[in-house]
Amino acid sequence: MTKKISTKCIHSGGISDDKFFGNITPIYPSITYDYLKSDAYPRYFNTPNQLSASKKIAELEGAEDAVLFGSGLASVATSMFSLLKSGDHVILQKSLYGGTINLVNTEFKKFNIGYDYVDVSNQDQLKDSLNSNTKIIYIESPSNPLLSITDIKSIALFAKQNNLISIIDNTFASPINQNPISLGIDLVIHSATKYLGGHSDILAGTVCGSNELISIIKKSGLNFGSNISEYISWLLERSIKTLSVRVLQQNKNALKISNFLDSHRKITKVYYPGLMNHPKHDIAKQQMLGGFGGMVSFELNDSIDSDEFVKTLKIIQPTMSLAGVESTITSPAKTSHRKMDPKDRDKIGITKNLLRFSVGIEDADDLINDLSNALEING
16 A cells, blocks of 8 residues: 555654554664674664664655664765765765765865766756766755755756766755655755754754665765664654654745745845745746745845844744754854855855744744844844
8 A cells, every 4th residue: 555655754664562562663772682693783774773763764755775874964974985986076066055065175185086066957067077987966955055946857867877876965855845766866865853853852864765875875884883873763763753744834834934035125035945936946846746845045135134133033043953843043154154165155145144044833923923023123
């Protein structure tokens, strides 16, 4: 029987309690197992709760397998270094999470791995960046923090035509809104800290894909030691049970709030793929079948100091992370992208007036009133 995604959130994965017959997955806190009967060991990604959560995530993404890591960036780094060697080359989307950019810019050179940041919507640029040693093409859609949309199916086709491994960071969309494997992508990465965890109390990451690719990543990953504990694995599986309910409400709230911001005189620009005026709205509509997500970025006009604006908010709280049930806001220039050269930040549109708003599950009208009051007080 084919299950809908909201049913998969609750019933996929899981461990049957055959001793006490509880209805939820038990926690197995042991880090030691009888080696005569089992090869389970936390660093091997094969303990009960690790496998249970991995199975649930793989089913949500329509993947053959998944593996859990200690953070989203650990998932990115382990995937890259598992699949690349000295002398290889990577094509990357220009607009990416700052942590990924910093990883590439600081670490790849040490291992003689070449890379190019490209406007992946430009086929000529894509073809020009392709080398005989190119192995991976890496994208985000929607991107962090500018919510740019990439035509996933087009990138997957380009990768297959040129024998590349395609990787996407699907964190901002979540499996509820977008399933890149169904569009031809090879590997899907999530910062499970965000929507999968959803309560701002988990640090984790995951990679989903074919048995073949995940096996390669696991073999290298056990040498890097970035596995997560049984308790975090269990908590992640528990949290995913409400993923669908949370994300659908965040979708609804974000669309309403983005329309409010788009019409406000003190807002110069709103980045949200659900808006009709978003340059890639039509593509987003084709590939984000569940909704347009809970992330909205916007630019204040020059009369407003972004720090003072954030301080004036009462419900929406300033934090570095995102995608919890509570609404939060941050300045990407001062947090996620602070390690970038300021000139490079400005070039890609991450200005001092840009704010990234992670819309929670509160009442949308309360959030709009909070934003409206802060806008009236400032500027």
